[in-house]
Amino acid sequence: MPKLGKVGSDHALGVLTDESCVGPTWSVALPGPLPRLFSYCVPDGARPAPGVRIRVPFGRGQRVGVLWAPVLAEPGLALKCIDSQLDATPLLDTALLDCIAWAASYYHYPLGEAVLAAFPPALRKGGLLSRPGLRLTETGGEALLAEAVRGSRQRQLLQMLSAHPPGVAESELTQFAHAVRQSVLVKEWVERVALPLATGSFQNPAVEPASPKPLNAAQQSAVAAVAADWARFQVWLLDGVTGSGKTEVYLSLIEQVTSAGKQVLVLVPEIALTPQLVARFAAHLRVALVVLHSGLSDSDRLQGWIAAQSGTALVVIGTRSAAFQPFANLGLVIVDEEHDPSLKQNEGFGFHARDVAIWRARSLNIPIILGSATPALESLRNLQLNRYRGLSLPERAGGARLPVISPVDVRGQRMSGGLSVTLIEAVEQHLLAGGQVLLYLNRRGYAPSLLCHACGWVAACLHCDAFMTWHRQSHLLKCHHCGHERAVPSSCPDCQTTLSPRGLGTEQLEDVLAGLFPDFGIERLDRDVLGRKGELDRRLARIRSGAARLIVGTQILVKGHDFPEVSLVGVVDADQGLFANDFRGSERFAQQLIQVAGRAGRADRLGTVLVQTHHPDHPGLNLLLRRGYGFFAAQLLQERLEAGLPPMRSSALIRADGPDAAPPQGLLETMANGLSTDEWVGLSVWGPVEAPLARRAGRFRYQLLLLAEDRGLLHDALNHLDEWIGTRRLSGVRWSIDVDPLDMA
Ligand code: ADP
Ligand code: ZN
Ligand code: ZN
Numbered sequence: 194m195p196k197l198g199k200v201g202s203d204h205a206l207g208v209l210t211d212e213s214c215v216g217p218t219w220s221v222a223l224p225g226p227l228p229r230l231f232s233y234c235v236p237d238g239a240r241p242a243p244g245v246r247i248r249v250p251f252g253r254g255q256r257v258g259v260l261w262a263p264v265l266a267e268p269g270l271a272l273k274c275i276d277s278q279l280d281a282t283p284l285l286d287t288a289l290l291d292c293i294a295w296a297a298s299y300y301h302y303p304l305g306e307a308v309l310a311a312f313p314p315a316l317r318k319g320g321l322l323s324r325p326g327l328r329l330t331e332t333g334g335e336a337l338l339a340e341a342v343r344g345s346r347q348r349q350l351l352q353m354l355s356a357h358p359p360g361v362a363e364s365e366l367t368q369f370a371h372a373v374r375q376s377v378l379v380k381e382w383v384e385r386v387a388l389p390l391a392t393g394s395f396q397n398p399a400v401e402p403a404s405p406k407p408l409n410a411a412q413q414s415a416v417a418a419v420a421a422d423w424a425r426f427q428v429w430l431l432d433g434v435t436g437s438g439k440t441e442v443y444l445s446l447i448e449q450v451t452s453a454g455k456q457v458l459v460l461v462p463e464i465a466l467t468p469q470l471v472a473r474f475a476a477h478l479r480v481a482l483v484v485l486h487s488g489l490s491d492s493d494r495l496q497g498w499i500a501a502q503s504g505t506a507l508v509v510i511g512t513r514s515a516a517f518q519p520f521a522n523l524g525l526v527i528v529d530e531e532h533d534p535s536l537k538q539n540e541g542f543g544f545h546a547r548d549v550a551i552w553r554a555r556s557l558n559i560p561i562i563l564g565s566a567t568p569a570l571e572s573l574r575n576l577q578l579n580r581y582r583g584l585s586l587p588e589r590a591g592g593a594r595l596p597v598i599s600p601v602d603v604r605g606q607r608m609s610g611g612l613s614v615t616l617i618e619a620v621e622q623h624l625l626a627g628g629q630v631l632l633y634l635n636r637r638g639y640a641p642s643l644l645c646h647a648c649g650w651v652a653a654c655l656h657c658d659a660f661m662t663w664h665r666q667s668h669l670l671k672c673h674h675c676g677h678e679r680a681v682p683s684s685c686p687d688c689q690t691t692l693s694p695r696g697l698g699t700e701q702l703e704d705v706l707a708g709l710f711p712d713f714g715i716e717r718l719d720r721d722v723l724g725r726k727g728e729l730d731r732r733l734a735r736i737r738s739g740a741a742r743l744i745v746g747t748q749i750l751v752k753g754h755d756f757p758e759v760s761l762v763g764v765v766d767a768d769q770g771l772f773a774n775d776f777r778g779s780e781r782f783a784q785q786l787i788q789v790a791g792r793a794g795r796a797d798r799l800g801t802v803l804v805q806t807h808h809p810d811h812p813g814l815n816l817l818l819r820r821g822y823g824f825f826a827a828q829l830l831q832e833r834l835e836a837g838l839p840p841m842r843s844s845a846l847i848r849a850d851g852p853d854a855a856p857p858q859g860l861l862e863t864m865a866n867g868l869s870t871d872e873w874v875g876l877s878v879w880g881p882v883e884a885p886l887a888r889r890a891g892r893f894r895y896q897l898l899l900l901a902e903d904r905g906l907l908h909d910a911l912n913h914l915d916e917w918i919g920t921r922r923l924s925g926v927r928w929s930i931d932v933d934p935l936d937m938a
Pocket of ligand 3: 654655656657659672673674675676677889890
């Protein structure tokens with residue numbers, strides 16, 4: 194037996210006195226920037242296992258880490274001993290540990306940091322899954338019966354414990370003085386125990402139960418195809434137009450899996466934006482369901498995590514961080530809106546939740562379904578190569594028809610507040626016919642900049658190469674890149690002339706509409722609204738009740754809301770998306786356009802979508818509007834293949850920034866030169882170039898794009914850079930690797 198001290202105030206399972214420690218050596222994953230594991234010795238007789246959390250001495254402090262694997266001790270090397278083991282059994286199984294190891298290496302991120310992604314914040318900090326408690330011993334029970342307990346407080350304590358045979362948490366015994374608890378312990382009337390944290394206290398959201406709709410033929414065949422092949426890894430791409438009933442397909446499959454006692458993971462881009470989706474799941478599925486996202490309190494996240502990890506929850510709906518959620522018995526993964534870029538984390542651990550989920554499904558040999566009306570080009574490519582199998586829902590469910598999308602040529606038209614006469618007339622017509630109207634403009638605030646018409650002064654961010662957006666309601670100029678805010682000057686700081694807004698934001702559009710249609714309620718949905726708690730729900734409720742007839746919003750509108758009364762969607766400024774500055778721009782634009790158009794005409798009304806543009810002859814726009822996303826995407830994919838761009842070749846973006854321009858630029862230039870030698874044939878090195886936003890928050894930003902057909906070669910190059918940079922001093926320069934980058938800004 195190891196020498197176990199008393200359970201300490203740090204609530205450890207056992208505090209070990211380390212002078213006696215001569216046990217085996219283990220590698221340990223610890224948070225920190227170093228991509229390596231650390232060796233510690235584990236006391237003899239402890240029960241170490243991969244995936245168990247431990248607390249270890251590190252530097253002058255302590256860190257919480259995860260036991261990784263037993264390793265051979267290096268002779269003569271004195272190792273520190275772990276301080277305490279936090280879990281009696283591993284919380285992460287070896288399949289998940291393997292996945293984390295893969296993701297850390299694939300995304301070039303330190304393993305010790307990556308492993309944290311699998312834990313909720315409370316467990317990262319070293320919180321325990323058990324609570325220390327006290328339990329009555331046999332001797333204590335006898336003493337109580339024999340009325341041998343003198344002190345009345347001691348007797349009360351023993352009586353309380355005898356009413357709870359498994360034990361009572363110490364935190365619930367604080368009414369008994371320390372001395373009282375101590376004396377019954379010394380007399381061995383009471384012993385210490387570790388009590389499990391309360392679990393299963395989560396509740397399904399309160400909703401009216403709903404019965405499933407009978408599936409139509411396309412839905413049935415999609416369900417049948419997946420159900421014919423349960424016990425095997427397969428990626429299914431469910432390509433279903435907006436309103437085709439993908440959710441019903443998910444629900445039907447989930448019912449089959451959960452009734453076999455297995456768990457289902459549903460990954461969605463942003464839960465906070467789509468409370469409806471969770472409500473639909475909860476209404477249909479009569480099984481324990483948890484929702485996991487970063488907006489929850491630490492304790493709710495912990496409860497949800499335990500429920501999924503222990504197998505109590507059968508369905509987990511989560512945002513990208515749930516890709517690393519441990520499960521007891523996972524049987525199916527669903528990734529909804531698989532094209533959505535918010536499934537990929539852009540900073541720090543730059544993993545793509547869809548791709549991590551595919552890895553896990555493969556290792557567990559279970560099916561995974563990627564659903565979208567506008568699949569990512571990566572997924573379409575994998576379908577072409579027969580790596581994925583396709584499921585298609587080409588028509589809307591329930592007899593609804595797809596909207597008709599038409600461009601509105603605004604050249605030469607008189608515009609009021611960004612709206613053409615054509616669009617204004619259409620809005621009026623739909624409002625009078627009792628429909629709802631949704632106007633999409635992907636810019637929040639009142640105006641994207643504030644300008645002096647007399648001298649040309651523009652409100653620019655002091656820290657970024659960007660204009661500041663004028664937020665009229667909050668009387669602020671805000672930088673959307675670094676978050677800097679300042680008061681709005683009352684006149685031009687240079688010449689004192691009155692300033693005028695330039696460009697159009699959602700706040701202004703709301704004002705314009707209020708002026709044009711004073712008799713109809715308006716709701717605005719953008720990220721400024723999300724900042725206020727409960728505000729999104731209130732606004733969505735006013736939209737659904739019909740109190741609001743006009744809806745103005747940014748991308749938030751694109752995210753799968755079901756507004757059955759919307760008959761007209763207006764895209765206020767399509768030109769913004771037509772000429773984006775990176776190669777993913779057109780794909781992103783088409784996805785957003787089709788998704789927002791999909792909000793129109795979902796029930797029995799035919800929807801109309803009007804797209805304002807100065808470029809009605811733009812070939813891409815025409816192809817998209819006339820032939821649909823499928824054709825458009827196929828052509829875009831062909832162009833990418835010919836240009837050698839992803840998904841034809843794998844890519845990684847190296848970013849560097851610093852307080853001065855020369856050092857980050859120089860660093861990337863050295864890297865580019867080093868990778869442009871004969872040794873790296875097959876690797877394309879583009880750049881370095883200034884980032885599209887060349888200065889952000891006072892730092893000058895550069896980037897270097899690496900492309901290779903051979904993924905292995907690309908990763909060799911990245912490993913080489915990692916090693917090389919380890920030997921250099923980087924004064925003030927930060928750098929990072931983004932594998933499969935989606936956001937090139
Ligand atoms: P998607 O997720 O593909 O956009 P949804 O699952 O939200 O589509 O379905 C769109 C609408 O069609 C919903 O109102 C849904 O209730 C309805 N619906 C789905 N399947 C059917 C069906 N088989 N019969 C009738 N209505 C259906
Ligand atoms: Zn001026
Ligand atoms: Zn800024």
